[in-house]
Amino acid sequence: EDQVTQSPEALRLQEGESSSLNCSYTVSGLRGLFWYRQDPGKGPEFLFTLYSAGEEKEKERLKATLTKKESFLHITAPKPEDSATYLCAVQRKGSNYKLTFGKGTLLTVNP
Amino acid sequence: DAGVIQSPRHEVTEMGQEVTLRCKPISGHNSLFWYRQTMMRGLELLIYFNNNVPIDDSGMPEDRFSAKMPNASFSTLKIQPSEPRDSAVYFCASRLSWEGTDTQYFGPGTRLTVL
Numbered sequence: 001e002d003q004v005t006q007s008p009e010a011l012r013l014q015e016g017e018s019s020s021l022n023c024s025y026t027v028s029g030l031r032g033l034f035w036y037r038q039d040p041g042k043g044p045e046f047l048f049t050l051y052s053a054g055e056e057k058e059k060e061r062l063k064a065t066l067t068k069k070e071s072f073l074h075i076t077a078p079k080p081e082d083s084a085t086y087l088c089a090v091q092r093k094g095s096n097y098k099l100t101f102g103k104g105t106l107l108t109v110n111p
Numbered sequence: 112d113a114g115v116i117q118s119p120r121h122e123v124t125e126m127g128q129e130v131t132l133r134c135k136p137i138s139g140h141n142s143l144f145w146y147r148q149t150m151m152r153g154l155e156l157l158i159y160f161n162n163n164v165p166i167d168d169s170g171m172p173e174d175r176f177s178a179k180m181p182n183a184s185f186s187t188l189k190i191q192p193s194e195p196r197d198s199a200v201y202f203c204a205s206r207l208s209w210e211g212t213d214t215q216y217f218g219p220g221t222r223l224t225v226l
Contacts, residue, residue, distance in 0.1 A: 032213055043115070043202050043217030044154070087154065091213060097142065097206075098167070099215065101154040 002027045004102035006088050012108045013078055021073040021105045023088030033071050034099060035064050036087040044087055078109045113137075115218030117203050123224045129191040132221045135184055136205030144204040144215060145178055145188050154202070160186065161208060193225045 003026040013019055025033065032051050036044035048057040050066040057064050061082060063074045073086055085106045089099040116135040124130055136143050145157040159167040163180045171178070175194070180186040190197055200222050204215040 034213070036217075041219075043204075043219050046214050046216065049213060089154075096208070096213065097144070097159050097161075098156060103153040 002090055002092055002100040004088055004090055004100055006086075006102035006105050008105060009103070010106040010108070012110065013075075015079055015109055015111050016077050018074070018076045018078070020075070021086055021107070023071040023073070023102055024069060025071070025088075025090045027090045027092045027100070029093035031091045031093045031095065033066055034089040034091070035071070035073055036089065038085045038087055038104065047086075075107070078107075080109045080111050083107055083109045115203055115205050115216055117201075117218040117221050119221060120219065121222045121224075123226065124193055125226050126194055127192040128225075129189065130193045130197075130223060130225075132188040132201050132203075132223070134186045134188070134203030134218060136186070136203070137207075137216055138184070140205035140207045140216075141183065142206040142208040142215075143180060143186050144206070145186070146202040146204065146217075148200045148202060148220070157188070157201075190223075193223075195225045198223055198225050 005024045007022045032049050034049050035047040037047055038044045048064040053068045055066050061076050065072045085104040087104045089101040091099055118133045141162050143160040146154050148154045157170045158178045160180045178188045200220045202217050202220045204217045206215045
C-alpha cells in the first residue's frame with residue numbers, strides 16, 4: 001500500500017525565515033509526486049509535479065525537489081500570504097489517476 | 112474559466128436523511144474525481160470517472176454512497192442514509208486526461224455535517 005508521510009505537521013515561521021517541508025513516501029514504482037497548496041475553506045491548488053529523482057521545480061518563493069525516498073518543498077523568504085496547508089501526493093506507475101495524499105503541513109508565516 | 116463548481120458549499124442534515132452533493136467540472140475536462148477529507152484520514156479518493164464512466168469506485172466506503180455522471184458537465188454524490196461519521200469535506204476534481212498531464216483541479220468543496 002502506498003504511504004505518504006509529511007513533516008512537520010505544523011510549522012510557524014517569521015516573515016523572511018526560510019525553511020523546508022518534508023514528504024517521505026513509500027510506493028512500488030513512482031510515476032509522479034505532486035505538491036498542492038490548500039487555503040482554509042478552499043480546495044487544494046496545484047503547485048508542482050515531479051517525475052524523477054533529481055528533478056527540481058520552482059515557483060516564486062517555492063522550490064520542490066525529489067529523491068528516491070522523499071521530496072522537499074523549500075520556502076525562501078516566506079511572506080504571510082504563503083500561510084496555508086501544503087499537501088504532498090504520490091501516483092504509482094501503472095496508474096494515471098490515483099493520488100495518495102499525505103495529511104499535510106500547516107505553515108503559518110507571521111509578519 | 113470558472114473552475115470546478117460544487118454545490119451546496121455547506122450542508123447540515125440529520126442522521127438518516129438523504130444527501131446529494133453536486134459537481135460541475137471544468138468545461139472540456141473528461142475525468143472527474145470525488146474525494147473526502149477528514150482530519151483523521153486526510154484526503155481520500157472515493158470514485159473516479161473517465162468520459163462519464165465510473166472506472167474505480169474502490170474508495171466508496173459502503174453501499175450508502177453512490178455517484179453518477181449522466182453527462183460531461185455534471186456529477187452527483189449521494190449518501191443515503193447519512194450517518195454522523197459521514198461528516199467531512201467532500202471535494203470534486205476534474206482533469207483533461209491525455210498523455211503528458213496528470214494535474215487534477217479541485218473545487219471549493221462541500222462541508223457536510225450529519226447530526
